Amino acid sequence: MAKHLLIADDDSNIRSLLRLVMTGEGYHVLEARDGLEALSLLAENPVDLAIIDIMMPKLDGLELCEQIRQHYDIPIIMLTAREQLKDKEQGYLRGTDDYITKPFEPMELLFRIKALFRRYSRVSSDRIRLGGVIIDIINYEIIAGDTVLLLPLKEFELLAQLAQYPGRLFSREELITLVWGADYMGDSRTVDVHIKRLRERFADYREDFTIQTVRGIGYKVEVAT
Template identity: 65%
Template sequence: MRMHVLVVDDDPSIRELLRFVLRKDGYVVLEAENGQAASGLLENEQVHLAVVDIMMPGKDGFELCQEIRLHYDIPVIMLTARAEMEDKEKGFDAGTDDYIVKPFEPKELLFRMKALLRRYRLVSSEVIQLGSVVIDRRGYEIKIGEAVLTLPLREFELLSQLASHPGRIYTREQLIQLIWSADFQGDSRTVDVHIKRLRERFADRQDDFTITTIRGLGYKLEVREG
C-alpha cells in the first residue's frame, strides 16, 4: 500500500520541493496551504503521515498538531524555520513526533518519515516488544522470557506510553496529562520519580531499550537495534 503524506505549508516553493522528493520516493502527496485546509483534507482523505509548518495564517502548526493528536492516530513531523528551544518545546507539547528545522536535507526528512511509519505500525497491536521485553497492554503485564513482572499502574502506563512511540520526545507536562490527567495536583517531578523507578527496574535490560532524558524537553524511549 502506498503511503499518503499530507504536506502543510504556506510556502509554495516548499510544497513543490516536498512534492517532488516524496513522489520520487513513492509517496502519494496531499497538499494544504494552511491549517484550515489541512483539517478539511484530514476529514475527507486517507492520511498516513503529516509534515506541518508552524507559521501559517489562521490555524497555525501548533493548533493543527493538537487537532491531529485529538482525532487521528498518525505521525506528525514539524518542518519549520523556528529553531528556538521554546518553539521545540511547544511543538512537542502540541504532540509532534519529530521536529526538523529549515533549511533541511530532503534525505533526512525521508529517513525520519520511514522510521516514524515503522514505529506507528508496530504499536497497532496490544502487545509491544522491546527486544526481549514484551509489554502486554491488555493484561497489564511485562514479560521477560518466562518471567512475568507486574508494575504499579502508573509505572506501567508511563512505560507503555513511551514504548508506544519509540524515539518520540514527550515533555513532562504532556506525560502528566496523558498518564495522570489534566487535573493532577502534583508537579513535573512526579514524572522524574517514576522514570527513575523504571530505569532501576530495567537497569539490566539496556540491551533491549533505554529511557533517555532530552535536556530542556523531556524523555524518550529508544529501542536497541538487533
C-alpha cells in the same frame, strides 16, 4: 498499499518539491496551504503521516500539531526556518515527533519519514515491542524473555504511554494528564519518581530500550536498533 502523506506548507515551491520526491518514493501526497485546509483534508482522507510548517496562515503549525495530536494517531514532522531551542521545545510540547529546519535536504526528510514509520509499526493493537521486551496492554504484563513482570499500575501505564511512541518527547504535564488524569492535583514530580523506578526495574534491558531525559522538558523512550 501506498502510505498517505499530508504536506501543510504555505510555500508552493516547498510543496511541489516534496510532492515530487515523495511520489517518486511511492507515497500518495495530499497538500494544504494552511492549517485549516490541513484539518479539512485530515477529516476527509486517510493520512499516515503529517509534515507541517510552523509559519502558516489561518492556523499555524503549532496549533495544527496540537489539533492533530488530540484527534489522530499519526506521526508528525515539523518543518520550519526557526532554529532556536525554545521554538523546538514548543514543537515537541505540542506533540511533534520530529523537527527539521529549513533549508533541508529532501532525502534527509525522507529518511526521517521512514524511521518514524518503523517506530510506529512496532505497536500492535494489544502488544508493544521494545527490542526483546514486550508490553502486553491487555493483560498488564511485561514479557522479557522467559520472565513475566507485573508492575504497579501507574508504572505500567507510564511505560506503555512512552513506549507507544518511541522517540517522541512527552512533557511531565502531558504525562500527568495522560496517565494520572486531568483532575490530578498532586506534584508533577511524581513522574520523575516513577521514571526512576522504571529505570531501576529495567536496568538489565538497556540493550533493548532506554528512557531518556530531555532536561527541562520531559521524557522519551528510545529503542535500540
